[in-house]
Amino acid sequence: FPGMGNQYSAPEKVGHSPYTRSGLAPPPLAKKSSSDKPSHRINDPMSLELHMADERVRAAGLSPAEREWRGKWLADQHLHADEPIMVDAVHRQLNPIRVAYRLPFDWLYKHLLRPTFGTYYGTAVRVTLPKAIMAFAVFQTMYYYWKYEAKDWAHLRGIETMPQKEILIRRHDMEPALVDKGLANPAKYGYISPTFEKRTAILDVGETKRPW
Numbered sequence: 678f679p680g681m682g683n684q685y686s687a688p689e690k691v692g693h694s695p696y697t698r699s700g701l702a703p704p705p706l707a708k709k710s711s712s713d714k715p716s717h718r719i720n721d722p723m724s725l726e727l728h729m730a731d732e733r734v735r736a737a738g739l740s741p742a743e744r745e746w747r748g749k750w751l752a753d754q755h756l757h758a759d760e761p762i763m764v765d766a767v768h769r770q771l772n773p774i775r776v777a778y779r780l781p782f783d784w785l786y787k788h789l790l791r792p793t794f795g796t797y798y799g800t801a802v803r804v805t806l807p808k809a810i811m812a813f814a815v816f817q818t819m820y821y822y823w824k825y826e827a828k829d830w831a832h833l834r835g836i837e838t839m840p841q842k843e844i845l846i847r848r849h850d851m852e853p854a855l856v857d858k859g860l861a862n863p864a865k866y867g868y869i870s871p872t873f874e875k876r877t878a879i880l881d882v883g884e885t886k887r888p889w
Contacts, residue, residue, distance in 0.1 A: 687755045829872035
């Protein structure tokens with residue numbers, strides 16, 4: 678489980694040797710009765726394990742108390758069926774604000790995602806889904822403002838879209854009506870906002886008193 682402690686789990690028993698966790702007998706060692714050099718594994722002359730590959734050799738010289746402590750340590754390496762246990766108070770400490778906005782998806786993860794998809798895939802969904810929803814909300818907000826709150830002659834707020842002037846190489850071969858309809862022509866609107874021609878208010882302001 679991400680963030681939890683020991684990742685070790687006991688291997689499956691495949692033999693009957695009492696000296697190894699898997700039940701397989703320790704690897705045979707080359708006997709050098711006439712030498713003081715440590716014994717090596719027969720199938721691997723350059724093994725760094727040397728004589729420490731044999732658990733009996735590693736335990737040689739231990740006192741009864743040390744042997745008891747070693748036995749307890751070996752027993753501790755076997756995880757319980759319910760382990761690892763997720764303890765939120767130990768694993769992470771969140772401030773009240775983070776607890777509040779994480780509460781819906783934490784509840785969803787605890788009661789639906791983890792029991793349904795397992796720890797790995799449930800955690801992946803728990804991490805990905807909120808970010809996808811936030812990205813979708815940001816995109817929808819930007820699209821809404823771009824489409825319905827566009828900046829025009831009557832409003833200063835909103836997003837202003839400036840069409841670029843296209844350069845056509847074979848402009849003379851095209852119909853003028855299609856070119857004028859397809860390309861932006863600021864001169865057509867008197868170099869003011871095109872939305873001014875589509876206004877629904879202030880259609881007749883009367884005679885102006887300005888001298889120009």
